[in-house]
Amino acid sequence: MSDEKKNNEDRGDIKEALMNLLNSSATGGNQFVTFSIANEEYGIEIKSVQEIVGHRTLTYLPNSPRFVKGILNLRGNVIPVMDPRIKFSMQEVEYDKTSVIIIVKANQKNVGIIVDQIKDVLTIESNHIEDAPELSDRIDSKFINGIGKVGEKFVIILDVNKIFSHEDAQQLAA
Amino acid sequence: MLDAKEDKQFQERLKKIFVEEAQNLLADLEEQIVILDPERPMDILKEAIATVFNVVHSLKASTGSVGHTRLSQFLHSFEFFLDDIRKDKISINAEVIDQIILITNEVREGMLFVLNNDIDPPLEPLKFDNVVKIDSKKNAQASVVEQSAAEVTASSSLSILDEVIALEPLKMPEGKLYEINLRFGPGVMRGGNDPILYFKMLKDYGEFINLQCDSSAIPTYSKFIFDELYLSWKIHYKSAQEKKLIEDLFVFVRQESDIAINEIKQEQTTKNATATATETTTAIEAVVATTSSPAEEKTPAAEKTTTSNVSFTSKMVLTKAAKDNDEAEETTGSSSNKNAVTSIRVPIGKLDELVNVVGELVIISSQVKNIIKEIEDRKIKKNLETKNEEASRLIDDLQDRIMNVRMVPIDLIFSQFYRLVRDLSHKLKKNIKLVIFGQETELDKNIIEKISNPLKHLVRNSIDHGIETIEERKAKGKSPEATIELKAYHQEGSIFIKVSDDGKGLDKERIYKKALEKGLINEGQNLSDSEIYNLVFVPGFSTAKEVTDISGRGVGMDIVKKAVNELRGDISLETQKDIGTTFCIRLPLTVSIIDGLLFQVGAQIYIIPILSIDETLNVQEKQVHTLDGNREVVSVHGVNSNLVRLHHLFKIPTGITEATKGIIINISINGKKFSLLADSILGQQQTVIKSLDKNFEKVAGVTGATILGNGDIAIIVDPSEIVELHKKSIPYLKTLTQKNIN
Structure with missing residues (x-):
């Protein structure tokens, strides 16, 4: 119980710090918001991140692709939310209290991505980012912009435009 | 016939409409000019030129309709030039783009001149050699010698x-x-x-x-x-x-x-x-x-x-005159600037923001109501309740008013047609009467703006191609006076606009032949009558034998259809040889607000437009039948209607799968009856449609979403799309239709 509470507080702190950062640094050339999905760390360029909201009940949208978990109301705007686990063909899990929705701007549209946990905001210089491997055992490499190396750990940098690309959406709907 | 007083009012109204329209079109033109930069990729340039073409086309029509012949002719010549570029007869290079920008500036100045002075500007139609060369100044100079202003009525032989x-x-x-x-x-x-x-x-x-x-x-x-x-x-x-x-x-x-x-x-x-x-x-x-x-x-x-x-010899003066109009007015003491517009243009996004804020207010007000319930002091409680009720009444009022801002009567565009019909029928020596019904029908401003040009196309098309000359009509034993009817009305949650003429009707043979020539259909292809008629909506099809300034050059029915579809509407036609042709446009009432019925399926709330609903009812076991082995129908008042299981269609888990346990919502689509099965009905509410395309894409069966009072989202369903989905998703219906075909 106390662990969970602490966890929540931590998350709150990170979120707050992150929002401050989002507000203060408009440029953020090589800064990435990192998060985890299935114990793997991923990163998204900070400039495409609009907002981070806690997980909430989504409204199911009939006839939409399976990876669209539903839509949510963000101050009067309707925003579709996707689960990258489905997109990346991973095992689906129940969302819990640490689940977070990152609202990103992809292809001029605001979309939400459900992630297990928000981790950090990291600066990764471009010379520390390697090209995506041709083959990845975890996710399809077409969604990956590169692999960033931070100290000893690796961060998979995602291409938000591709993970929510229109053609894909159509294919899956069909 | 209009009497003089009506006519005067009518002219004033025309002018007002023209000014508003022209301002909008000019704004569109400005946007495109910014894009026209030889450095940009070809496809972007082409698209921009195509847009300029469309704007010029519309400008031509509207200037023509208020009698600014010279400007209209100037635009007509410009349109030719653009059309050649559009059709790759002239290749796009920096020089051509410069020309376009140059001429566009002249168009702009000419338009401003018209708007400010209400007189036809001294512009001459452009003359293009194969190699495009125009010296705009020289051109303007030449225009001083007027050629087109000499006009006189038929009653006198005076010029x-x-x-x-x-x-x-x-x-x-x-x-x-x-x-x-x-x-x-x-x-x-x-x-x-x-x-x-x-x-x-x-x-x-x-x-x-x-x-x-x-x-x-x-x-x-x-x-x-x-x-x-x-x-x-x-x-x-x-x-x-x-x-x-x-x-x-x-x-x-x-x-x-x-x-x-x-x-x-x-x-x-x-x-x-x-x-x-x-x-x-x-x-x-x-x-x-x-x-x-x-x-x-x-x-x-x-x-x-x-x-x-x-008129002025130099184009600089033209601009100057436009700018210095106020001064000029002072000195002449005339009231040449009658076109001052008392309305302002507001981006629709601003209204949407207002609607959002009001929505938040509604939510907060209901939360306050809940808090008040917990107050123990009866006097304070009572006072707060009264005040909160007042506040929510005001909020409702505010909401209504904001919604209302968008609605305008269709008369705004219908009334332009008296002039158009009268002028064109004179020009073509046809005798045409215009009859208008339902001009008070209200439509969203967004729709009004976008439907005006398609309607003009339809009416022009009827006059130009549909209606016969007086002699032809007499020979056919028809009344020499032809009738064009414009009609608008509400039905089934939609607005219908019909444009009918009593002309010769569409020529089936000719359409078929033409489509064959253009490669739109294949030799020997078997088409039903309505399929043939609908070919006129296919891009690249135009039956006009030659280019006239009346119904354009093939920028015809396909553009009309596209425009209507963009408004979430559709267009159909009915025609009968020598009886006439009717185009029927169906449009949503508004692009953003509907009166909806809230119903529940599974754990979620859905909304269906109230106007599409015939009735809601509970049914008994004996009313539900299965026909043809697996087609479920509900028999209501002795009429069978297809049962559409929404939980099945939307793949929503629910406890209610029996038609007798849920509630039936009866709707009519194209005259056919369907019964939607929902779990329960929650009530009705005016809702703001939030489009899904903005952040996602169009989803079949769904018009959009709306945000309910408690902040939850409800999905707004599109009745006709649901019926389509139903037909597709149910295999037995597929086989059934196939059987019928075979």
Whole structure:
């Protein structure tokens, strides 16, 4: 119980710090918001991140692709939310209290991505980012912009435009 | 026929509509000009040019409809040029783009001139050689010699004589400066006196410095008397002659006229000289009605007739005149700027923001209500309750008003058609009566703006191609007077607009042949009548034999259909040989608000437009049947309607799968009945449609989403799409239809 509470507080702190950062640094050339999905760390360029909201009940949208978990109301705007686990063909899990929705701007549209946990905001210089491997055992490499190396750990940098690309959406709907 | 008073009001309304439309189109044009940069990729340029083409096309139509013939002709020539580019007859390069920008600027200035002065600007149709070369200045210069203004009504064989008095660029002559106000008597020309003579005489004795013509006295065409003079002039004139001599020039007309000649004293002179010297006004053209040579020209647009024209030789002056309009108005004392618009343009996004804020208010108000319930002090509780109720009433009111801002009667566009029909029917020597029904029907402003041009296309098309000439009609035994009917009404949650004519109907054979020629269909392809008729909506199809300025050049039905589809509507047609053709446009009531019925399926709330619902009811077991082995129908009042299981269609888990346990919502789509099965009904509410495409994409069966009072989202379903989905998703229906075909 106390662990969970602490966890929540931590998350709150990170979120707050992150929002401050989002507000203060408009440029953020090589800064990435990192998060985890299935114990793997991923990163998204900070400039495409609009907002981070806690997980909430989504409204199911009939006839939409399976990876669209539903839509949510963000101050009067309707925003579709996707689960990258489905997109990346991973095992689906129940969302819990640490689940977070990152609202990103992809292809001029605001979309939400459900992630297990928000981790950090990291600066990764471009010379520390390697090209995506041709083959990845975890996710399809077409969604990956590169692999960033931070100290000893690796961060998979995602291409938000591709993970929510229109053609894909159509294919899956069909 | 309209009487004179109605006609006057009608003209005013037309003008107002024209001004608003022109402003919108100009704004569109500006946007495209920014894009036109030779550095940009070809496809973007092409798209921008195509858009400029469409805007020019619309501008042409609307300027034509208010009688600005010259501007319309100028635009027509520009359109040709653009069309050649569009069709790759002229390749796009930096030079061509420069030309487009140059001409577009001229269009813009011409339009501004019209908007500010309400007279046709002195523009001549562009002439293009194979190699495009235009010198805009030269072009404008040439336009001083007018060719197109001579027009006269059919009732008289009199023409209006154009005459031009060219003035040299300003150099101050020696002598005294006079201000001359010439207001000839209205009947002056009947006495054989032509005002132009006086200008010529004045020119013999001195020099014009500035000349202003007041044309504000010109009446509407119905009151226009051809040999009456409606113009007056104010002249700054420099002459070595004495005032007496100048006065004597007017001796024959002084009695019936109001002529004032005043010498301007020296210090005034300098002041005036500097004032006028800054202007580059170099020529004044006066087109004066006079009783001379007969002419056969009779362009209907000219009935309203531009009897007077102040034009300028250089395009710079044109702009300047537009800008300095206020000044000019002061000096002429005329009321030439009648087009001041009292409404403002607001981006629809701002209204949406307002609606969002009000939505939040509604939520907060209901939360406050819950908090008040917990207050123990009865007096405070009572007071708070009263105040909160007042507040929520105001919020409701606010919401209604914001919604209402978007709604305008369709009369706004319907009324333009009287003029259009009258002018075109004169031009084509057809006798056409326009009948309008349901002009009070209200539509979203967004829709009104976008449906206006498609409707014009349809009406023009009917007049041009649908309706026969008087002789043809007589030969067929039809009444020589043809009828075009415009009708708007609400039905099934939609707005219907019908454009009908009693003309010759569509020619099935010709459409088929044409489609074959154009490769739209294959040889031997078997098509039903309606499939053939619907070919007219396919891009690249146009049955017009030649290009006319009436119904364009193949920018026809496909554009109309596209425009309608973009508004979430559709278009269909019915036609019968020698009986006539009807185009029927179905549009959503508004792009953003619907009156919806809230119902539940599974854990979620859905909304269906109330207007599409026939009734809601509970059914008994005996009313539900299975036909053809697996087609479920519900029998209501002895009529069978197909059962649509929403939980099945939307794949929503729910406890209610029996038609008898849930509730049935009956709807009609294209005259066929369907029964939607929902879990329960929650109530009704006016809801704001939030489009899904904005952040996602179009989802089949779904119009959009809305946000409920408690912040939850409800999905708004599209009844006709649901029925389509139902037909597709149910295999037994597929096989059934196949069976029927076989």
